[in-house]
Amino acid sequence: MKSGGAPRRLEGLAFVAPFLLLYGVVLIWPLLMGIGISFHRADLFGAREWIGLGNYATALADPVVHQAIGNTLLLALLIVPPLTALALLLALALNRATRGAAVFRGIFFSSSVLSVTIVTLIWRFILTPDAGLLAVAADALGREPLPFLSDQALVIPAIAITTIWWSLGFPIMLFLAGLQQVPADVYEAAALDRAGRWTTFRHITLPAIRRTLLLVVMLQTVGQLQLFGQAQLLTGGGPGGGSRTIVLAIFEVAFGRWELGYATALAEILFAMILVVTLLQYWLVTRREDAG
Amino acid sequence: MSATSPRAGLSGPVLALLLVGAAVMLTPMVWTLLLSVKSNAALLGDSGAALSPPYTLDNYRAILADRLTSRWLLNSLIVSLGTTAGVLVLSSLAGFAFARLEFPFRRSLFLFVLLGLAIPEQAVILPRHQLFATLGLHNSYPGLILPGLTGSFGVFFMTQYFRAIPRDLDEAALLDGASRLRLFWSVLLPLTIPAQATLGVFTFLASWNDYWWPLISATTSDYYTLTVGLASAQMNYAQTSGLGFLMAQAVFASVPILIVYIVFQKQIVRAMAGTAVR
Structure with a gap:
């Protein structure tokens, strides 16, 4: 303001314009376009016919979609709570300034830098019954190897374990960062009061890292609801759709059946699910904070 | 748990659990590394061969x-x-x-x-x-x-x-x-x-x-x-x-x-x- 003059005031716009232009054209415009396409019967090659909520009605009645939503929710449930608990325990154990702890931190984070392709490549040859490490181990023990990737009951847990192994590093780091923010004198006071470990954790550590906990659970839930690569590469969604996730269903509908309108409607449903879950978790935590 | 002083080393049972965890993290990577230095023919039908030499680049x-x-x-x-x-x-x-x-x-x-x-x-x-x-x-x-x-x-x-x-x-x-x-x-x-x-x-x-x-x-x-x-x-x-x-x-x-x-x-x-x- 003090600099005055219209040109000076417009200078700021010039600094943000390059980003805003790309953001608008490559993110916001497709987002709006997607909502529009979802009301059409549309294929990948440009044919369009307005059918209103037709795609959404089809999705609600589609058993493949029901199964995919069920699989995705089950995967999120099998991944997020154990992953969060495990990461918190590891962070508590590794929250110290020793060399050993640093080495362990490096080890537990190392898998996170790998791409999904490499993770599934590694785990395929752990899990597969004809050439996997677990099969070799079972063989050595004189047992039949379990068909992790082709058995309806085993395939979801197998993908969950692979994902936990892959995703552990990031939550550990977030928890470590959160724990660093807890002032040391609080713990000293607790120690003077002869508070036990559990009491200290329950009444000091946990409340202090509540925001980090929320962040981890939210990021992980949003991430796992979009699980794609592991299912596509490890099992192709099989057996019998037993590991087909929502995003894999979207991929198949769009690039296998070329039904862009229907695929976009499925994507909007997932978008809505993600928004609801995120807002719900946020509300649950902030509500408790207000209460006490 | 974090009530212990930050300079203190890891206690016995915690260290043991961490070592098991580290093994779970690293075994898949080591297995991959071993498979990668075996000849393709040797792995055919028996990937357990990766556990023993000869290895090759x-x-x-x-x-x-x-x-x-x-x-x-x-x-x-x-x-x-x-x-x-x-x-x-x-x-x-x-x-x-x-x-x-x-x-x-x-x-x-x-x-x-x-x-x-x-x-x-x-x-x-x-x-x-x-x-x-x-x-x-x-x-x-x-x-x-x-x-x-x-x-x-x-x-x-x-x-x-x-x-x-x-x-x-x-x-x-x-x-x-x-x-x-x-x-x-x-x-x-x-x-x-x-x-x-x-x-x-x-x-x-x-x-x-x-x-x-x-x-x-x-x-x-x-x-x-x-x-x-x-x-x-x-x-x-x-x-x-x-x-x-x-x-x-x-x-x-x-x-x-x-x-x-x-x-x-x-x-x-x-x-x-x-x-x-x-």
């Missing part, structure tokens, strides 16, 4: 001689470095303006950018695929790089960082008659180098490992990134040169990213700390 020699794998490596480097450079430039410019300059609609535009943090890729990726098809951007480097430049996180992150720099510096520079661009370029930008490093490492990692978008945008193998190329090799396992070769590819593709991780470990940890405090 033939698979790695085959990769270096393989035109496609080197091409994918080059593509990954171009796309990841291009995305990283783009994100740093765009986020720094926008972050500086949002933190330091007065202009019309500044607050609403910032909120508009923050909105992007809540938009999942799934809601955008199919229509973007249509848009890029119309623009003829598939199977090209700009087609692979542009979507990575639209992330709101970088702008948010740089805005926060610029805000934390004391304002006295600006006043002094402006009194000396420096222009806004000069203030940005010679006074403030050098102070943001730690933030640039952090944002750069994260952008590089995310871009290198991105799978969904390059999978649908690059459809000719000449434009595959390593991530997509390895997926195609994995899906056509029966037609590849064999298990040992496949695993050597995996190791080969992980090396650049592991180097980035080891070199920039400090930045990564610091960035995490920053994210969690907010």
Whole structure:
């Protein structure tokens, strides 16, 4: 303001314009376009016919979609709570300034830098019954190897374990960062009061890292609801759709059946699910904070 | 548990559990490494052979001689470095303006950018695929790089960082008659180098490992990134040169990213700390 003059005031716009232009054209415009396409019967090659909520009605009645939503929710449930608990325990154990702890931190984070392709490549040859490490181990023990990737009951847990192994590093780091923010004198006071470990954790550590906990659970839930690569590469969604996730269903509908309108409607449903879950978790935590 | 003093070593039972955990983390990687140094013939029908010698580097020699794998490596480097450079430039410019300059609609535009943090890729990726098809951007480097430049996180992150720099510096520079661009370029930008490093490492990692978008945008193998190329090799396992070769590819593709991780470990940890405090 003090600099005055219209040109000076417009200078700021010039600094943000390059980003805003790309953001608008490559993110916001497709987002709006997607909502529009979802009301059409549309294929990948440009044919369009307005059918209103037709795609959404089809999705609600589609058993493949029901199964995919069920699989995705089950995967999120099998991944997020154990992953969060495990990461918190590891962070508590590794929250110290020793060399050993640093080495362990490096080890537990190392898998996170790998791409999904490499993770599934590694785990395929752990899990597969004809050439996997677990099969070799079972063989050595004189047992039949379990068909992790082709058995309806085993395939979801197998993908969950692979994902936990892959995703552990990031939550550990977030928890470590959160724990660093807890002032040391609080713990000293607790120690003077002869508070036990559990009491200290329950009444000091946990409340202090509540925001980090929320962040981890939210990021992980949003991430796992979009699980794609592991299912596509490890099992192709099989057996019998037993590991087909929502995003894999979207991929198949769009690039296998070329039904862009229907695929976009499925994507909007997932978008809505993600928004609801995120807002719900946020509300649950902030509500408790207000209460006490 | 964290009530113990931060300098204290790990107690016996905790250490034992950590060692088991570390073994679970590392065994799959060691197994991959072992498979990659076995001849493909020896692994045929008996992957347990990986547990004993002889070992060989033939698979790695085959990769270096393989035109496609080197091409994918080059593509990954171009796309990841291009995305990283783009994100740093765009986020720094926008972050500086949002933190330091007065202009019309500044607050609403910032909120508009923050909105992007809540938009999942799934809601955008199919229509973007249509848009890029119309623009003829598939199977090209700009087609692979542009979507990575639209992330709101970088702008948010740089805005926060610029805000934390004391304002006295600006006043002094402006009194000396420096222009806004000069203030940005010679006074403030050098102070943001730690933030640039952090944002750069994260952008590089995310871009290198991105799978969904390059999978649908690059459809000719000449434009595959390593991530997509390895997926195609994995899906056509029966037609590849064999298990040992496949695993050597995996190791080969992980090396650049592991180097980035080891070199920039400090930045990564610091960035995490920053994210969690907010």
